[in-house]
Amino acid sequence: MLNPVTVMTLFPAVPNTVEKVCLSHRVALRDAALQFPLLHPAVVCVVPGGITPAEVRGNAASMSRPIPPGLWQQLVHEGLLRGDAPIRDVS
Secondary structure, rough: OHHHHHHHHHHHOHHHHHHHHHHHHOOOOHHHHHHHHHHHOOOOOOOOOOOOOOOOHHHHHHHOOOOHHHHHHHHOOOOOOOOOOOOOOOO
């Protein structure tokens, strides 16, 4: 199981920099952050916390929005995501 330290070593960039790349692909940082762990073959689910019904609906919406593979590839290319991050099988 991935722990927060492992995730941060795979995704070591400053959030503002990653957010700029996300926005260039018309993807919200929140959507990318919630879906990123699912790219790893050992991860079968992500359980984001939600206190209010609106937060729960927002989390569900973030999980269903498409993320273009080019986003992950650009993060690697710019050194914002490690080259060995599990993004190769993204279609």
